[in-house]
Amino acid sequence: xxPKIPVPETLTDQLRxxxxxxxxxxxxxxxxxxxxxxxxxSLIVLLDGxxxxxxxxxxxxxVSEKMLAxxxxxxxxxxxILRKSLPVVPPHVEYSLTPLGVEVAVQVRQxxxxxxxxxxxxxxxxxxxxx
Amino acid sequence: xxPKIPVPETLTDQLRxxxxxxxxxxxxxxxxxxxxxxxxxSLIVLLDGxxxxxxxxxxxxxVSEKMLAxxxxxxxxxxxILRKSLPVVPPHVEYSLTPLGVEVAVQVRQxxxxxxxxxxxxxxxxxxxxx
DNA sequence: GTAAGTACGTACAAAAAGGTAAGTACCCAT
DNA sequence: ATGGGTACTTACCTTTTTGTACGTACTTAC
Numbered sequence: 001x002x003p004k005i006p007v008p009e010t011l012t013d014q015l016r017x018x019x020x021x022x023x024x025x026x027x028x029x030x031x032x033x034x035x036x037x038x039x040x041x042s043l044i045v046l047l048d049g050x051x052x053x054x055x056x057x058x059x060x061x062x063v064s065e066k067m068l069a070x071x072x073x074x075x076x077x078x079x080x081i082l083r084k085s086l087p088v089v090p091p092h093v094e095y096s097l098t099p100l101g102v103e104v105a106v107q108v109r110q111x112x113x114x115x116x117x118x119x120x121x122x123x124x125x126x127x128x129x130x131x
Numbered sequence: 132x133x134p135k136i137p138v139p140e141t142l143t144d145q146l147r148x149x150x151x152x153x154x155x156x157x158x159x160x161x162x163x164x165x166x167x168x169x170x171x172x173s174l175i176v177l178l179d180g181x182x183x184x185x186x187x188x189x190x191x192x193x194v195s196e197k198m199l200a201x202x203x204x205x206x207x208x209x210x211x212i213l214r215k216s217l218p219v220v221p222p223h224v225e226y227s228l229t230p231l232g233v234e235v236a237v238q239v240r241q242x243x244x245x246x247x248x249x250x251x252x253x254x255x256x257x258x259x260x261x262x
Numbered sequence: 263g264t265a266a267g268t269a270c271g272t273a274c275a276a277a278a279a280g281g282t283a284a285g286t287a288c289c290c291a292t
Numbered sequence: 293a294t295g296g297g298t299a300c301t302t303a304c305c306t307t308t309t310t311g312t313a314c315g316t317a318c319t320t321a322c
Binding site: 119 | 158191208239259
C-alpha cells in the first residue's frame, strides 16, 4: 500500500508562494518584468540613485521613450519603483527604487555585473566553437 | 583649459570588456540568452545536475520542444551548456553545465530564488495599488 | 499491430515586443 | 519667433518571439 503523504498546502498556495517551474504561477510575470531588457537596465541604473525620466533614457543606450515608460510602469506596478511627479510645467518626474526594489535590483545587478566581467570568456567560447 | 584625460582603451575595447548600457555591446546578446524565459529556467534546472532533453521539458512547465531546443542551443553557443549526444536509437542526449555555465546559473538562480521567496510581497504591492 | 517515447527540424500562423512619428502644453534660450 | 527640452500617450507598422502541428527513424510496451 502507498504511504499517504499529507498535503500541507494547496496547489494555489504553492503558486502564491512562488513556483517558477509552473506555467500559471504569477512569479512568471514578475520574472518577465524584472528580466525584460529595459526593465533590468532601469533597475541597475536606479541603484545609483534617483533619476528623472530623461536621465534614464540617456543612460540606457537604445531605449525609446515608449518602451522606457512601459517598463517603468510595470516595475512600478510590482512595487519596485516609486514615481514622484512634481506638479510643474514643463513636467518633472523622479524615479527611485522602493526598499523592495533595491532588493531585486541588487540581484539583477549581480547578474549584470557577472556578464560584463566575464564577457571575454563567453566571446572565447564563441571563437572556439567557430574553429 | 580642460585637462586632457588620456584614453586608456578604445571604445571597442570597452565594448569587448562589457558595457551593458551601450546598445552595440555583445553583452546585450549574452544577457538576452541568459535572461530569456526558457534559458533562465533551463540553467536553474541544470544546476541540479545533468538532464536529458525530455527531462528538462517535463520539469520546465509550459515549454515547447522547439523553444527548449532553441534556448539550449543559444546557451551552448555561449559556452554555458555542454551537449552530449549518445549515438543510439532512439536518440539519447544529455545536457549539463560547463564551469562557466555553473557560474551564471548561480547568479540566475539567486534572482529566481529571490522572486519565489518574495512573491507575496510583490502581490501585496499589487493589491495596495488596486485599492 | 498499435501506440507511445526519443530529440529534434521545419513550415506556417499567431502573439508580443519594439520602433517611428506625431501631438500636448508650457518653459527657456537665442 | 523659432527651436529645443520635459514626460509622456497614441496610432500605426515592422520585427521578433513563440506556439502548433507534422515528419523522422527506430525502439519498447501492450
